Each structure stands twice: as C-alpha cells, then as structure tokens.
Amino acid sequence: DIQMTQSPSFLSASVGDRVTINCKASQNINKYLNWYQQKLGEAPKRLIYNTNNLQTGIPSRFSGSGSGTDYTLTISSLQPEDFATYFCLQHNSFPYTFGAGTKLELK
C-alpha cells in the first residue's frame, strides 16, 4: 500500500497569511493527488485534483503543485472561511490512501 505522510498536523495562522501543506507518498503516484477541505459536520470538498487542477468554483487562492512523491497545497492569502481541516488523497492505485489531515486554526 502507498503511505501518505501529511505535514504539518496542525497549523496556526492569521487571516492574510500564506500557508503550505505537504503530502509525501511512499512511492511515485504520478500526480494522482487530490486535496480536500473538510469542515465539522460537512462533506469533504475537493479543492484540487491531479496535483494542480483547481476544482470549479474554488477560489484561485488555492493552488497545488508537485510530482513523483512530493505534493503541496498552498493557500495564498487565508480568508476566515478557510479555517478547516485539509487532507490529501492518492488515487494512483488501489487501495486509495489518505494523508492524516492538517487542522488549520486561527492564530
């Protein structure tokens, strides 16, 4: 199975900050990496698919990059509604595996 190591687990930031969240795969996942946002009690929302493709309707302050085993989600200027949990998913091969999540909190 492909292991996904996500960092950091917790991130404290302020409105307007630029933040990055990382996922490292235990083997090459060929850019089949998605990023999701989850708020308490809500369904996960896909932000980025296949490393760097912005989901329709998602603000352009969200972006993704990476290749091989290393992937990054960047939020260029945090807005109040961005404080949530973020996680990555590799869908290169079964079993699909997730990062453990990053809880983004208001400083």
Added chain:
Amino acid sequence: VQLVESGGGLVQPGKSLKLSCSASGFTFSSYGMHWIRQAPGKGLDWVAYISSSSGTVYADAVKGRFTISRDNAKNTLYLQLNSLKSEDTAIYYCARTPGVDYWGQGVMVTVSS
C-alpha cells in the same frame, strides 16, 4: 450532484447492516463509486470501489465481510456490512469517481454491545 447516505445506526458486534447512498444530479450508471470511512477522531480510510460495470475492489480490512453493490435503476449505491467489529465504527461516506470528486454527508455506524 447530490449523494445522500442512509441506513446507519447502532449494531452489536457480529451483526449486519446495509448502507445506502442515493444519487441525483448526474447519470449514476456512468460513474464508479466509492465507500470511504472515518473512525471517530481518526483519518480517512478507503473501503471499497465499484465501477460503472459493477467490477469491485475492497480494502483488505473489509474483504470477505463487506459487499459493495449498485442498482442503476434506483440510482442507489449500497454497502452490506457483515460480521461487524468494533473497529468498523465510523462515519461512512459514499463518493463519486473518477477523481473522487463529490462526497455525501456521511452516515454513522456504531458497533457496540
């Protein structure tokens, strides 16, 4: 796109439960579907996949105990959970694929005596 799970609840270890996921807003028969779960306070675990042509793949942890199926006439995805264990306690989500793009709100399954 809307996905609505149902059928969760409290069940004793060793018993069975069947979850449903009602789909609307897209041509259900053309898409593969997943079940994904999240144990309380834990991360997400992929559980099972069914293709548009009903081919299936399972996580090792549930293989032989869980069965994913679909009824395209009813636009509904199912997950039959048998021989339930306490470690199956989780919120169960259905999600559409390719790309695992849309998820339902989830349904809670609690396995406890």
